[in-house]
Amino acid sequence: MTPPIPLGLTGQTVDALREIVLSGEVSAGQRVNEVELAARLGISRGPVREAIRQLASEGLLVLVPNRGAYVPVADATEVTLLFELRTALECAAAGLAAARRSEADVTAMRAVCAESRRSHRAGERFPHRLDLAFHNALLDAAASPRIAEQVRLVQQRVVLLRSALRDDPPHQTASLDDHEALVDAVEAGDGARAAEVMRAHLERVRVQLVAEVGAGPRS
Incomplete structure (x- = not known):
């Protein structure tokens, strides 16, 4: 509910x-x-x-x-379960976004990508607001309110898990690259490619989170 x-x-x-x-x-x-x-x-x-x-x-x-x-404590099982759900939902959303996006949607996603790059280059820690803003912009492009409702609940639980872990600049860079590749696929109207990029992106984040959970909280 x-x-x-x-x-x-x-x-x-x-x-x-x-x-x-x-x-x-x-x-x-x-x-x-x-x-x-x-x-x-x-x-x-x-x-x-x-x-x-x-x-x-x-x-x-x-x-x-x-x-x-x-505040709940993260473990590998919780991470895996969350990403099973998130992957199913967001891969579907990425495909829909490629089919339904408007020029304004693409502009909004690119604007968040640019701001995320600026924040990263300035040395700011994982910008959860910007990460959520990007995925929300993609959900807006997908124009599927029911999927969006569920994705947003899962997204913030993932952000919560990440907030307790060590900062990882190389991982942030890879995530920003993924976001830009997603925008390219959505703008091109390539739903299969958008879903593929999203799946790879979320799997890499899942693997990183599972490894970090095992390593313990950031110092």
Whole structure:
């Protein structure tokens, strides 16, 4: 079931907490402190509890009875299961994007690629916002809202796993190359090629994540 769209103060709190979690500010296995978070955001604990429940429904937090909410710890099995689902969904989306893309869609994807390159060259750590922005632009081009809903939930769980791991500039470079190859295939209307590039991209990310999970958290 797709989580409800958050509204008002609770929605703002969900967005704020999601950013805190996805950025790696709260480490894997660490508890989310309701009191500290409410004080930081200048709100009561009610919206914080609602935000925690929302993120738990998305798989970004784990609720432990009588102990609170924790950021989940990655393992190889979880990575593999997530990528089985993500690969099936995003390869389909890549093929649809090649068939349905508009000029504006291609322009949007290329703009994110350019900004991602700039960020990488500036030495910024894995830019999860830009990675999500690229894949979201591709989903927009695919024009399949049901696929997009499910992909976005899986995507952010992958971002959460990556936030806890060591930075890997060569891997980031390869991912940016993959993104640009995807745009080329989508712009050319080559659905088979777009799906192939997406599959190879996600498999390489999966292998890298499995290896990094075994190596432990970044220092």
